[in-house]
Amino acid sequence: MANISSLGIGSGVLTSELVDQLVQAERAPTENRLAQKTERTQALISAYGTLRSAVTELRLPMRQLSAPDNLKAFSATSSNEDVAVSVDSSKANRGTYSVDVTSLASAQALASRDVFADRDKTSVGQGTMTLSVGDNTTNIVIDSSNDTLQGLANAINDSDAGVSAGVIDTGSGFQLVLSADETGTANAVSISVSGDSAGTDTDAQGLSRFAFNTSMDAGAGLNETIAASDAVMSINGVEVTRSTNSFENVIDGLTFDLTATGTSTVKVEQDLGAVADRVQGFVEKFNGLQETIDALAGFNAESGSGSLLTGDSVIRGIQNQLRQVLTRVVPGLEDASVRSLADVGITTNFETGSLEFDREEFMAQLKANPDDVTALFAEQGRATDSQVEFVRSGVNTEPGTYDINVTQAATQGTLAGNAAATFPVTIDGTNDEFSLLVNGDTSVNLQLTQQTYNSAQDLVDEIQAQLNSNNALNVSDGSVQVSLGAGDELVFSSSTYGSESSVTLSSAESAATFGLYAATSTDGLDVAGTIDGRTAEGEGQTLFLGENSGAASGLQVQILGDQTGSRGSIQFIEGVGERTVDLITNFVGADGAIDTRTESLNRDLERIQENQIRLEERITAYRERLVSQFTAADSLISQLNSTQDFVSQQLAALAPQNNRNNN
Numbered sequence: 065m066a067n068i069s070s071l072g073i074g075s076g077v078l079t080s081e082l083v084d085q086l087v088q089a090e091r092a093p094t095e096n097r098l099a100q101k102t103e104r105t106q107a108l109i110s111a112y113g114t115l116r117s118a119v120t121e122l123r124l125p126m127r128q129l130s131a132p133d134n135l136k137a138f139s140a141t142s143s144n145e146d147v148a149v150s151v152d153s154s155k156a157n158r159g160t161y162s163v164d165v166t167s168l169a170s171a172q173a174l175a176s177r178d179v180f181a182d183r184d185k186t187s188v189g190q191g192t193m194t195l196s197v198g199d200n201t202t203n204i205v206i207d208s209s210n211d212t213l214q215g216l217a218n219a220i221n222d223s224d225a226g227v228s229a230g231v232i233d234t235g236s237g238f239q240l241v242l243s244a245d246e247t248g249t250a251n252a253v254s255i256s257v258s259g260d261s262a263g264t265d266t267d268a269q270g271l272s273r274f275a276f277n278t279s280m281d282a283g284a285g286l287n288e289t290i291a292a293s294d295a296v297m298s299i300n301g302v303e304v305t306r307s308t309n310s311f312e313n314v315i316d317g318l319t320f321d322l323t324a325t326g327t328s329t330v331k332v333e334q335d336l337g338a339v340a341d342r343v344q345g346f347v348e349k350f351n352g353l354q355e356t357i358d359a360l361a362g363f364n365a366e367s368g369s370g371s372l373l374t375g376d377s378v379i380r381g382i383q384n385q386l387r388q389v390l391t392r393v394v395p396g397l398e399d400a401s402v403r404s405l406a407d408v409g410i411t412t413n414f415e416t417g418s419l420e421f422d423r424e425e426f427m428a429q430l431k432a433n434p435d436d437v438t439a440l441f442a443e444q445g446r447a448t449d450s451q452v453e454f455v456r457s458g459v460n461t462e463p464g465t466y467d468i469n470v471t472q473a474a475t476q477g478t479l480a481g482n483a484a485a486t487f488p489v490t491i492d493g494t495n496d497e498f499s500l501l502v503n504g505d506t507s508v509n510l511q512l513t514q515q516t517y518n519s520a521q522d523l524v525d526e527i528q529a530q531l532n533s534n535n536a537l538n539v540s541d542g543s544v545q546v547s548l549g550a551g552d553e554l555v556f557s558s559s560t561y562g563s564e565s566s567v568t569l570s571s572a573e574s575a576a577t578f579g580l581y582a583a584t585s586t587d588g589l590d591v592a593g594t595i596d597g598r599t600a601e602g603e604g605q606t607l608f609l610g611e612n613s614g615a616a617s618g619l620q621v622q623i624l625g626d627q628t629g630s631r632g633s634i635q636f637i638e639g640v641g642e643r644t645v646d647l648i649t650n651f652v653g654a655d656g657a658i659d660t661r662t663e664s665l666n667r668d669l670e671r672i673q674e675n676q677i678r679l680e681e682r683i684t685a686y687r688e689r690l691v692s693q694f695t696a697a698d699s700l701i702s703q704l705n706s707t708q709d710f711v712s713q714q715l716a717a718l719a720p721q722n723n724r725n726n727n
Contacts, residue, residue, distance in 0.1 A: 130644075168322055171248075188213055260272045447621070487520060506537060
């Protein structure tokens with residue numbers, strides 16, 4: 065390509081500036097059009113992003129209102145700050161309770177009776193120390209590597225036995241102190257010694273100086289400085305015991321945290337204001353969405369001008385679908401006291417499209433008709449059988465009424481003795497221990513109080529008390545109930561229902577004492593039956609349909625009791641909260657209206673960028689063509705100018721000669 069800087073030398077007219085002007089004139093119309101399209105497309109993408117944010121903001125308050133538990137908020141107060149109470153609204157109910165705390169839980173503490181001259185040098189004796197804490201037994205070997213007071217403390221701490229050890233400098237020597245890691249009598253510590261190198265295992269010489277159990281002779285072994293104790297309180301006159309100072313779900317939904325003994329009056333009341341606050345949050349977010357829509361798609365009648373998204377089909381679709389859900393009578397509530405949002409004080413301002421909220425009216429309706437207000441917002445299942453409970457719906461469950469039929473009621477795993485014990489029965493060191501395996505994975509070691517039991521009920525009460533305080537069961541959130549069968553034999557029943565429920569006898573010092581030497585273990589069964597005439601799956605007491613099972617797809621119900629056959633029906637109601645959450649998810653989710661429109665606009669941007677690239681290629685070619693043409697023309701003009709100069713010079717040279725000839 066010719067050097068553009070030399071253009072115009074021959075003509076003085078076809079210059080590089082002229083090329084630039086012609087190129088700019090060629091570029092400008094298309095460039096301006098693409099710039100305008102880019103600006104508008106980016107503005108639309110930004111507008112849809114703003115719309116997405118506003119729609120998404122509405123999802124959280126509606127999701128909260130779609131959960132039934134959030135529509136029955138409760139608050140609890142205690143007249144005594146030493147008896148703190150917290151509430152789980154999903155489980156609590158109104159009530160007033162008189163609480164009397166008579167004892168706090170404490171962790172056992174022990175101390176060595178002997179005072180040692182040096183913590184790191186004085187020998188404490190060698191052998192094996194066995195620590196028993198609750199169901200946990202740990203062996204600790206003391207040898208030449210740790211035969212000191214500090215070595216003993218370190219070995220105990222490293223063993224993870226449920227006991228912490230330390231060495232105290234009393235000023236006149238050193239003492240070992242031990243404390244149980246957990247409070248309660250179930251976590252009391254028992255220590256025995258074997259292979260004591262400095263005497264017998266029980267003579268309080270050498271390592272046996274650190275032995276301890278409650279039946280030891282006074283002055284032997286470790287000294288109990290703090291006894292393990294349980295927390296004890298009565299609620300409306302009923303005594304309750306726990307190994308910690310926190311009592312959970314003694315009353316459904318309530319947790320008591322104790323810091324001192326004393327009395328208190330605890331009141332649990334429905335917190336109408338908390339529920340109204342959640343509804344107020346929904347109204348505010350909806351009105352915020354409406355303001356966003358007005359800004360993006362509003363029309364100014366005075367100026368006759370619209371906004372960026374005026375008339376946009378996506379916005380119209382969002383408005384219309386939300387309006388239909390929020391103004392309709394909820395299917396299933398046609399004959400209820402509360403049928404729509406307007407019935408609870410949430411109305412639409414038809415001039416602005418925003419919602420107006422009458423807080424007092426809402427709280428009055430919630431107090432008068434809590435069940436209907438819950439169904440108005442949240443999903444709900446209403447069963448005709450009091451022992452059929454709605455668990456949850458599936459993604460595709462449709463509002464409607466569905467029949468329930470049970471062919472097999474769920475059962476619990478049991479362990480039944482083969483014979484009744486003979487009373488009175490004496491429990492001593494030869495027959496006080498036995499172990500159960502519960503639900504296939506929880507080992508329960510029981511040690512009964514050594515005494516004489518005069519009746520079967522006395523023995524049942526003792527076994528039940530040990531089961532109730534068993535750490536392994538409490539950690540597993542399971543429980544076992546013991547009762548007497550038809551022949552006064554012991555019967556153990558797991559609290560769990562279904563095929564994973566079982567109770568088996570693992571070991572017993574004397575199974576015959578309890579009539580368990582040929583005990584029968586029977587595993588539990590899962591519930592079986594149909595929902596809406598379709599065969600359902602069972603898991604424990606839960607009966608459910610899988611997806612793609614018709615209108616009731618995904619529906620889950622809990623079947624209580626042992627009745628088989630028809631169990632009535634359950635009516636599934638989908639409130640405005642659940643329906644709105646589903647709508648919003650469709651709007652903002654993948655392949656939703658906003659996402660589809662945004663992707664289309666992004667593709668438009670890509671096409672605009674491709675057009676800009678093609679424009680640059682065309683302009684580059686156009687410039688090269690102009691430069692080539694101008695160069696050729698300029699060269700020709702230069703040649704013509706040279707010819708003109710030559711002719712002019714020749715003519716000028718001929719002029720004097722012609723003049724002489726004429727003279």
